Amino acid sequence: xxxxxxxxxxxxxxxxxxxxxxxxxxxxxxxxxxxxxxxxxxxxxxxxxxxxxxxxxxxxxxxxxxxxxxxxxxxxxxxxxxxxxxxxxxxxxxxxxxxxxxxxxxxxxxxxxxxxxxxxxxxxxxxxxxxxxxxxxxxxxxxxxxxxxxxxxxxxxxxxxxxxxxxxxxxxxxxxxxxxxxxxxxxxxxxxxxxxxxxxxxxxxxxxxxxxxxxxxxxxxxxxxxxxxxxxxxxxxxxxxxxxxxxxxxxxxxxxxxxxxxxxxxxxxxxxxxxxxxxxxxxxxxxxxxxxxxxxxxxxxxxxxxxxxxxxxxxxxxxxxxxxxxxxxxxxxxxxxxxxxxxxxxxxxxxxxxxxxxxxxxxxxxxxxxxxxxxxxxxxxxxxxxxxxxxxxxxxxxxxxxxxxxxxxxxxxxxxxxxxxxxxxxxxx
RNA sequence: GUGACUGUAGCUCAGCUGGUAGAGCCCUGGACUGUGACUCCGGUGGUCGCGGGUUCGAACCCCGUCAGUCACCCCA
Numbered sequence: 073x074x075x076x077x078x079x080x081x082x083x084x085x086x087x088x089x090x091x092x093x094x095x096x097x098x099x100x101x102x103x104x105x106x107x108x109x110x111x112x113x114x115x116x117x118x119x120x121x122x123x124x125x126x127x128x129x130x131x132x133x134x135x136x137x138x139x140x141x142x143x144x145x146x147x148x149x150x151x152x153x154x155x156x157x158x159x160x161x162x163x164x165x166x167x168x169x170x171x172x173x174x175x176x177x178x179x180x181x182x183x184x185x186x187x188x189x190x191x192x193x194x195x196x197x198x199x200x201x202x203x204x205x206x207x208x209x210x211x212x213x214x215x216x217x218x219x220x221x222x223x224x225x226x227x228x229x230x231x232x233x234x235x236x237x238x239x240x241x242x243x244x245x246x247x248x249x250x251x252x253x254x255x256x257x258x259x260x261x262x263x264x265x266x267x268x269x270x271x272x273x274x275x276x277x278x279x280x281x282x283x284x285x286x287x288x289x290x291x292x293x294x295x296x297x298x299x300x301x302x303x304x305x306x307x308x309x310x311x312x313x314x315x316x317x318x319x320x321x322x323x324x325x326x327x328x329x330x331x332x333x334x335x336x337x338x339x340x341x342x343x344x345x346x347x348x349x350x351x352x353x354x355x356x357x358x359x360x361x362x363x364x365x366x367x368x369x370x371x372x373x374x375x376x377x378x379x380x381x382x383x384x385x386x387x388x389x390x391x392x393x394x395x396x397x398x399x400x401x402x403x404x405x406x407x408x409x410x411x412x413x414x415x416x417x418x419x420x421x422x423x424x425x426x427x428x429x430x431x432x433x434x435x436x437x438x439x440x441x442x443x444x445x446x447x448x449x450x451x452x453x454x455x456x457x458x459x460x461x462x463x464x465x466x467x468x469x470x471x472x473x474x475x476x477x478x479x480x481x482x483x484x485x486x487x488x489x490x491x492x493x494x495x496x497x498x499x500x501x
Numbered sequence: 502g503u504g505a506c507u508g509u510a511g512c513u514c515a516g517c518u519g520g521u522a523g524a525g526c527c528c529u530g531g532a533c534u535g536u537g538a539c540u541c542c543g544g545u546g547g548u549c550g551c552g553g554g555u556u557c558g559a560a561c562c563c564c565g566u567c568a569g570u571c572a573c574c575c576c577a
């Protein structure tokens with residue numbers, strides 16, 4: 073029978089890697105905490121309809137990347153491909169949005185059926201923040217600052233570029249899309265298949281094309297900026313001013329168009345060139361229409377999401393993960409002779425109760441003392457406690473040995489073991 | 502979904518134009534040792550991703566399939 077293996081694009085994260093993840097998670101939680109954001113948790117499964125109505129029917133995510141299926145009741149469900157839709161649904165369902173301001177964050181796995189490659193997986197982890205009930209550019213600036221402050225903590229600020237753009241209101245874009253669509257239709261013979269397919273369904277996505285021929289054809293295309301409302305323009309320039317005042321550098325990318333339909337006005341991405349083709353580490357913007365679109369009251373909103381795999385990858389390749397992040401064990405207990413198993417476990421239990429923070433491995437499986445010592449060194453523990461007696465004699469003393477170059481060791485009575493341990497490790501009860 | 506490259510012991514890889522598999526590391530037993538590291542001796546471990554085909558014979562050739570990597574695409 074063939075060996076079972078993980079589903080394509082869904083990775084196992086092994087003990088060697090988890091400390092890196094814990095480090096990033098800790099930094100993120102500190103960053104959002106500094107800005108007063110509170111955690112929200114919501115399901116991985118939702119009605120498929122939720123994602124269709126929020127992300128958009130004609131987006132790639134909904135059209136060909138969702139894990140959707142009928143459950144036993146015949147309801148059509150989907151694994152969440154992103155977090156914002158579920159967050160809005162949960163917050164609105166429980167009355168967190170009406171006439172209120174909310175600063176929320178979440179973290180968890182998302183699912184998209186794409187071809188895996190570096191920095192892109194079918195199950196991937198996102199951190200996100202969502203701010204509700206604040207319509208001004210100040211909250212846009214704050215949300216961007218949350219991310220910027222995390223880059224600073226992680227030491228990534230020099231490797232990331234902030235790109236921003238103003239994609240206008242839904243009405244602005246509707247008028248623009250009509251004009252662009254007309255232009256593209258007129259120049260259809262200069263476009264590739266991909267662009268031709270989109271010129272009616274989602275013409276703005278054509279602007280993103282990396283095909284030089286398509287980009288050449290777009291040279292004389294109508295520009296979104298000429299279709300923006302005054303309100304939108306003022307909001308955007310106020311945001312730029314705020315960013316400048318807090319010292320956040322940015323570049324304006326007129327071609328930055330997000331792939332999810334719910335965005336409006338200011339959108340942004342943090343990108344890097346140290347990750348290969350998947351250069352976007354974090355993306356977000358305003359989505360003032362989404363709450364209403366999902367059946368709630370009109371609610372201003374802004375947020376972002378970042379890909380944890382990409383962050384870990386980046387930190388790893390840049391050597392930015394502190395060595396001390398992996399949690400090391402403090403003590404390894406060497407037990408010579410099976411008759412000492414009982415006394416060893418009792419002593420270990422007492423020490424763990426006495427020092428709740430202590431990490432102690434009790435050797436299991438027997439074996440010669442020299443082999444057990446080998447394991448003690450390999451475990452990374454700072455101290456070894458050696459339990460050994462003349463055969464038949466009761467255990468009265470143990471040896472505590474430093475597992476460093478000094479190799480210094482002392483013999484202590486069992487009753488004093490904890491005291492000596494605390495002294496050597498400089499810990500308290 | 503498209504394309505290119507890759508798939509041999511737990512890990513990193515060798516294996517000449519086809520003749521039924523090797524190294525280093527790891528692990529493990531022993532010797533030595535000031536209860537680990539160095540050195541020496543021994544050992545476990547692979548139906549060569551999987552399935553077909555060509556051949557007297559395939560890890561090596563052909564087809565298919567699965568998986569990995571990278572790019573397109575897409576986005577976090």
